[in-house]
Amino acid sequence: MNLAERDKKVIWHPYTQMKNPLPHIPIVRGEGVYVFDESGKKYIDAVSSWWVNIHGHAHPHIAEKVAEQLKTLEHVIFAGFTHESAVQLAERLLPLLPGKQEKVFYTDNGSTAVEVALKMCLQYWVNTTKQPRTKILAFKGAYHGDTFGAMSVSGRSIFTDPFASLLFDVEFIDLPNTKNIEQIKSRISYLSNEVACFIFEPMVLGTAGMVMYEAGHLDELIAACQKHGILTIADEVMTGFGRTGKLFSCEALQYSPDIFCLSKGITGGTMPLGVTTCNAKIFDAFLSDDKLKTLYHGHSYTANPVACAASLASLDILLSDETLPNIQRVSAKHEAFAEKIKGHPKLKDVRQTGTILAMEWETGGDTSYLNGLRNRLYNYFLEQGIILRPLGNIIYILPPYVISNDDLDYIYSTILTALEEI
Numbered sequence: 001m002n003l004a005e006r007d008k009k010v011i012w013h014p015y016t017q018m019k020n021p022l023p024h025i026p027i028v029r030g031e032g033v034y035v036f037d038e039s040g041k042k043y044i045d046a047v048s049s050w051w052v053n054i055h056g057h058a059h060p061h062i063a064e065k066v067a068e069q070l071k072t073l074e075h076v077i078f079a080g081f082t083h084e085s086a087v088q089l090a091e092r093l094l095p096l097l098p099g100k101q102e103k104v105f106y107t108d109n110g111s112t113a114v115e116v117a118l119k120m121c122l123q124y125w126v127n128t129t130k131q132p133r134t135k136i137l138a139f140k141g142a143y144h145g146d147t148f149g150a151m152s153v154s155g156r157s158i159f160t161d162p163f164a165s166l167l168f169d170v171e172f173i174d175l176p177n178t179k180n181i182e183q184i185k186s187r188i189s190y191l192s193n194e195v196a197c198f199i200f201e202p203m204v205l206g207t208a209g210m211v212m213y214e215a216g217h218l219d220e221l222i223a224a225c226q227k228h229g230i231l232t233i234a235d236e237v238m239t240g241f242g243r244t245g246k247l248f249s250c251e252a253l254q255y256s257p258d259i260f261c262l263s264k265g266i267t268g269g270t271m272p273l274g275v276t277t278c279n280a281k282i283f284d285a286f287l288s289d290d291k292l293k294t295l296y297h298g299h300s301y302t303a304n305p306v307a308c309a310a311s312l313a314s315l316d317i318l319l320s321d322e323t324l325p326n327i328q329r330v331s332a333k334h335e336a337f338a339e340k341i342k343g344h345p346k347l348k349d350v351r352q353t354g355t356i357l358a359m360e361w362e363t364g365g366d367t368s369y370l371n372g373l374r375n376r377l378y379n380y381f382l383e384q385g386i387i388l389r390p391l392g393n394i395i396y397i398l399p400p401y402v403i404s405n406d407d408l409d410y411i412y413s414t415i416l417t418a419l420e421e422i
């Protein structure tokens with residue numbers, strides 16, 4: 001039996017209808033922006049393997065630091081104990097974040113980073129008032145993860161339908177634009193006494209289809225929240241670590257959120273790690289002689305030293321002299337290509353922020369056509385040696401920053417032929 005056949009016997013894949021799925025391609029090796037399958041065929045990983053491999057695959061610097069850590073300390077319980085890599089990572093990370101972030105809380109993925117952020121906010125109100133606020137504000141269509149709390153604050157969709165009755169109530173607001181911003185602000189002010197917090201993906205809603213909105217509008221919403229004491233959570237799980245052209249997407253804001261959620265790019269795709277950071281306002285609300293005011297949350301692999309070492313190594317690369325120019329180069333290439341294909345009759349919209357480029361295929365409003373189109377596009381690019389995973393009728397490129405101009409041009413020209421042929 002080959003690997004694909006053995007896989008089929010024992011594995012249940014994520015986000016996959018397991019009845020007659022598209023074949024799962026066995027990957028044996030990764031290098032830079034490429035992964036290689038069993039037959040030696042090379043694929044450009046144009047989606048950074050679900051948005052995590054910001055520096056490409058098998059980066060030697062990360063490998064070296066991880067190996068060192070493995071030989072020194074692979075894991076230790078993080079309650080009652082600490083270790084160099086966790087402390088150093090927090091020391092390096094906090095000053096990079098906008099506003100005054102004071103503390104790091106470690107978990108092991110983006111969803112749990114969000115769960116912790118929500119629990120921090122909800123318990124903040126329990127700890128500080130007699131009538132705790134329990135409502136949460138989130139954007140329609142947002143995505144914050146797959147665990148129950150994270151699902152609850154995500155837009156309702158086919159992903160969440162089977163669990164709909166078990167998800168807690170969330171006040172969903174429209175993405176802001178010039179027309180509706182005042183309306184959203186009055187809604188916030190109307191609900192204000194009940195609202196514990198507002199969670200948002202800053203400027204780019206990833207899973208929604210790389211939907212983009214303006215920093216100025218988010219600023220207005222954060223300001224409105226702050227006016228009413230509503231806590232704010234920036235979910236930078238996808239946008240963090242250079243993806244939008246800035247180190248963090250929130251750098252484009254005047255107002256700073258109370259909490260940041262980070263994961264995905266944090267270790268450059270080497271180890272699972274989640275981080276929730278908060279400012280003093282949140283942290284201080286948990287300081288007490290009353291044990292009930294403790295944040296009772298933790299995971300077995302919290303602050304795993306190998307994951308922290310991978311993250312430190314990934315930060316070295318991110319902050320090195322090469323990476324920012326790469327991010328700027330990819331962003332400029334994307335922008336030029338977006339300009340070139342804007343107005344193409346088969347495209348409903350083309351949008352770009354930093355290293356993210358998205359194109360919305362025209363479907364003439366026919367949703368039954370959608371799934372077929374998505375799979376045809378996915379297969380078309382795979383055949384050409386490019387990993388792109390369309391979100392419905394939206395194709396997006398979110399590559400490792402080291403991708404060469406030649407590889408970018410190859411992806412662009414393949415998109416142009418797809419536009420002709422599909």
Ligand SMILES: *Cc1c(COP(=O)(O)O)cnc(C)c1O
Pocket residue numbers: 109110111112114143144145146201206207235236237238239263264
């Ligand atoms: C992917 C993602 C999450 C969830 O992270 P996981 O590690 O997949 O659990 C949360 N928020 C945003 C914005 C994401 O893109």
